[in-house]
Amino acid sequence: MTANTSKSTEGAHEPGGFGALRRLHLSYAGEVQGVGFRWASKLTAERVGCTGWVRNEPDGTVTQELQGTPDQIATYFGAFSRVFAAHPIEYVIAEKSDISPIEDERLFTVRF
Template identity: 55%
Template sequence: MFCFRRKDTESGDAPESLRRLRLRFRGEVQGVGFRWTSRIVADKTGCTGWVRNDSDGTVAMELQGTNDQISRWFGGLSSSYVRYPIDYRIDEKVEIDPVSDERGFEVRFC
């Protein structure tokens, strides 16, 4: 499982802030329900953002949530493919600015 936690130098009383990751997945990620599974897991974990297939065979995604939500999303995605393992890797992971007022997670089409 991936861990994306940062050390918090402020008091633990403050609410956890949102983070947004730009991700690119490579491998067995098209034709296996990857986008739809991503959306289902995002809905369960409270993450927002979007996912789409790209013409080069990769899947692009922006995933937004708290550290805990993002961590649970990665765990949930892995759990979803336990019975039907797929071979994929994260080819790109970049921290970007959160999008304010985003309401959900959508599957986009090129």
């Protein structure tokens, strides 16, 4: 797995605030469809307490919005990187940007 983690700080909230919500908009490219990527994203997000959504795109990429505290998001990426350890897949984070959190969001969903 490789990741291009170029990041926009536009919309970032409370720098260094571990309790502050952060929301990322991500686009993944590579082996991300037909391998359980969305469902693994959902299970991992629920396990670590993140909210948001994930969706397959017609061009073969996957789009995701992931929301949580900085610690939850870091834990998500660490846990998700281990999901496909037994059957590695190749993917990159093609786009990553901070966007405004959704204060009342409670779930992580798979969109169709």
